[in-house]
Amino acid sequence: TVRHLTRDDDLTPAEQAEVLALAAQLKAGRHTAAAPTPLRAPNGTQRTVAVLFDKPSTRTRLSFAVGVTELGGQPLVIDGGASQLGRGESVEDTTRVLDRQVAAIVWRTSGQERMDAMASVSRVPVVNALTDQFHPCQVLADLQTVLEHRPALAGLTFSYLGDGANNMAHSYLLGGALAGMHVRIGSPETFRPDPAVLERAGEIAAETGGSVQWTADPAAAADGADVLATDTWVSMGQEAEHAARVAPLVPYAVDEPALARAADDAVVLHCLPAYRGKEIAASVLDGPQSAVWDEAENRLHAQKALLTWLLERSG
Ligand code: CP
Numbered sequence: 383t384v385r386h387l388t389r390d391d392d393l394t395p396a397e398q399a400e401v402l403a404l405a406a407q408l409k410a411g412r413h414t415a416a417a418p419t420p421l422r423a424p425n426g427t428q429r430t431v432a433v434l435f436d437k438p439s440t441r442t443r444l445s446f447a448v449g450v451t452e453l454g455g456q457p458l459v460i461d462g463g464a465s466q467l468g469r470g471e472s473v474e475d476t477t478r479v480l481d482r483q484v485a486a487i488v489w490r491t492s493g494q495e496r497m498d499a500m501a502s503v504s505r506v507p508v509v510n511a512l513t514d515q516f517h518p519c520q521v522l523a524d525l526q527t528v529l530e531h532r533p534a535l536a537g538l539t540f541s542y543l544g545d546g547a548n549n550m551a552h553s554y555l556l557g558g559a560l561a562g563m564h565v566r567i568g569s570p571e572t573f574r575p576d577p578a579v580l581e582r583a584g585e586i587a588a589e590t591g592g593s594v595q596w597t598a599d600p601a602a603a604a605d606g607a608d609v610l611a612t613d614t615w616v617s618m619g620q621e622a623e624h625a626a627r628v629a630p631l632v633p634y635a636v637d638e639p640a641l642a643r644a645a646d647d648a649v650v651l652h653c654l655p656a657y658r659g660k661e662i663a664a665s666v667l668d669g670p671q672s673a674v675w676d677e678a679e680n681r682l683h684a685q686k687a688l689l690t691w692l693l694e695r696s697g
């Protein structure tokens with residue numbers, strides 16, 4: 383059966399660990415003669431991966447295009463607005479046309495139900511490259527980054543401050559729980575995580591030895607954290623609500639006082655793009671504990687690993 387990554391918990395804890403191990407291996411062996419090219423057919427033909435965008439992107443577009451190329455394939459990057467999808471052709475019909483010609487479909491869109499609809503009909507792996515609800519590729523890259531600073535993920539405290547209701551918060555809850563981490567979300571009451579996601583993450587954490595917690599107290603959330611993460615206060619599609627969103631989120635900024643509450647060697651993450659002086663202080667983003675450029679690079683390695691793994695398992 384075909385495997386997809388529509389949300390973080392499409393992988394089991396063991397499977398997530400396999401993908402992360404492969405990501406580290408691919409990073410170390412990049413450009414060597416031994417680097418695998420699973421997207422090159424036996425006769426030398428390059429298989430194609432469709433990478434569709436209904437929302438803007440820099441990192442995701444770049445890393446999938448580069449990654450598919452490095453795996454021996456050819457990326458076909460399509461802007462939703464320039465395709466019939468943008469004019470109302472159904473997700474299902476689009477998928478049925480694509481899956482006969484490409485090896486995998488990567489999609490950034492709005493509602494998670496659209497991603498689920500694609501995965502329900504696709505005969506090739508579907509990868510969520512961000513929806514309003516989840517951003518699982520980013521969290522794989524983030525976990526790879528944390529592993530570059532810690533011997534293991536299980537037992538670490540992963541704290542996220544800011545908009546607790548967005549895609550990053552939800553994917554940190556699920557992905558962090560899978561990894562056996564203690565995931566803390568600090569956000570205002572009005573920006574708290576989807577209760578269904580919090581509950582699902584709690585179930586996963588109960589199996590992996592991790593835990594999940596939401597708190598409205600930003601100091602309590604940051605206290606002793608091994609990882610301190612944040613994200614924009616205004617996600618794509620929320621631009622009209624800018625002013626109303628920013629004011630209540632100010633106390634949840636990842637600034638010097640917040641960093642001082644975390645562990646001395648805490649790793650700072652931000653999926654980018656970042657807004658210095660808003661959700662993160664410039665001195666923190668550009669400071670010695672920030673791993674954000676490695677994090678952005680690791681999108682490449684984590685996604686190469688993910689595509690390799692999904693194709694292998696869908697065989
Ligand atoms: N972090 C991330 O997904 O960045 P882009 O929106 O630039 O792809």
Ligand code: NVA
Nearest residue numbers: 548613617618653654
């Ligand atoms: N939460 C942000 C992430 C961007 C990569 C957004 O959805 O815009």
